[in-house]
Amino acid sequence: MSTIPTDTVESTREMNGTGTCENKPQPVRVWVDGCFDIVHFGHANAVRQAKQMGNYLLVGVHSDAEVSKHKGPPVFTQEERYRMVRAIKWVDEVVEDSPYVTTLDTLDKHRAHFCVHGDDITTTADGQDTYHLVKTAGRYKECKRTEGVSTTDLVGRMLLVTKSHHQRDTDTMAIKTETELGHNTRSPWTGVSQFLPTSNKIVQFSEGKEPKPGDRIVYVAGAFDLFNVGHLDFLEKVAAEGNYVIVGLHTDPVVNRYKGANYPIMNLHERVLSILACRYVSEVVIGAPYTVSDNLMNHFKIDIVCHGQTSIMSDVNGEDPYAIPKEQGKFKLLDSGNLLTTKTIIERIINHRLHYEARNIKKEQKELKIYQRMCEQNEN
Template structure:
């Protein structure tokens, strides 16, 4: 409480690379926001990430913009230091810093959060099992029919060598806004894959949101996406894509496994006022028909330019082009974590962590 009797707003600090921003990052941010009233997210520069972990896939400008669009974020600090200090917390008037329960180490192997831990200004939340940037990059390097599953029998780090993500209704509820459209709200509907949610998706949704008050995103099934994209897409399965889209501040509702054809029944059911599509190609349905025939007939269809031509295949191309560099990065990160994990298994405490 403040001296005048009013409640003091608790300010929280979270920092990270947030490379290939995924629902695991969003869940860290969501949990951190629950610990206070105002959340500041520090995002590391490309130079800092390359020094401590290896080259990022998304550049810093892309990562700054992506993090700003996560609905629990109040403020973003660009170029935040990799090691969190008391000076950083004090500069932004934050009560404490928050990180997941995985190990975060600097280039020299020391704990990135040791300083604020020792000062009692550190809080820990549960890491999201089943996803990591290392894993997503690995899927793109693999890009097979089974890339959603980790079938390698060799030992993996418990933090980045992850198993398949298991969706639960509780997780969807946590990510959902729970908001219903108000009477008179204009309903906007968009549909697609939204695979490996990226800047192109974000800017499209931001543009689509200007056409109404309430945005519904229809997410196609994995089988449907593979039909029109081929090449063993999608990278992320349906449940993973649901959470990634729900974390975006421009989205109010998601239709899980939406029909590919936007039918009269669908438009009437959701009381859709406008259907919006972006830069991506519109593929015909299985019968060779236009999936947007009905909204076009009603005069409720619009094409928009999202101002970003970035696509999921473009991201895959970035990784494939520098394949050896990213393989080396993944191996280096996992080896460092496995070394710490082995110490934990032997009963030693590493950076405040232990294995029960």
């Protein structure tokens, strides 16, 4: 039987300074769980919303074995996924190897008052709702799913190997995928859709904190496409160089110039939210210039500019984009010790193309059947 209150703040009686007892509110502990494969801003937004429902957020992350059993092979290893979730700034604690079906025992073990999930459907390998137990017990709450992004969508972009996601030419992509699936109706949860950025969403993700007097301000710039553990380890090193980290994100055309192929996989607005969700990042410059100019250095009062071990391409005028900070003695190369890159992730997908294509098709077909059944029930 459940022993944790669901709608009220837990309290304890403690002695106050006058020698009498008084009730002291205890944090409302919120539980969220999932695969968190290719952690993106949709995951981060669910976590952000869940944290607003309480004071302490626990995030359960499924193991590779659990993910493979119920969804298919994950792109990231469980250790990579554990680390990525820990870096989301609203997360207080990560519970590794959490069960795929959320049980009351799991909530009680971690003293969680209730579980939160998006308003989409998650099922086991046999089609069972993974949250049916906590729903029945009244210990389930929903947050709004972030439209326009899903792990299935991102894997699909890498499999298509096009640049249509830069302009969000979704009609062409949808037609192709519908033909592959053999139907003309899409799952409302993982089908390709358009992410529409708003100023409100950026404000929700941003801390909005200015640097304090005396803070050492660090600047880094790049694509940060498909934000991953390699980026994370680099930003952790960057954060150790100062107190306030500013990340400059290059536009899609600039990234495509120095990366080529179909890069970036995620467009500028998607990359902005992914970076803002990282606990090591203080501020983001949206569409930062490729060359770190004197004006940029002065405007943000930058103390040091850092760069990783990747090669630096000259600007379109043939000049070194880091010439100014180098001349000022404010440039530093950092080695994160992690060789994982966006290219590596894409290679994982391409090398196992058939597995991921089958996974995507199976997942969307399963969701579509559930959605159609829900529509029929509503009509009746």
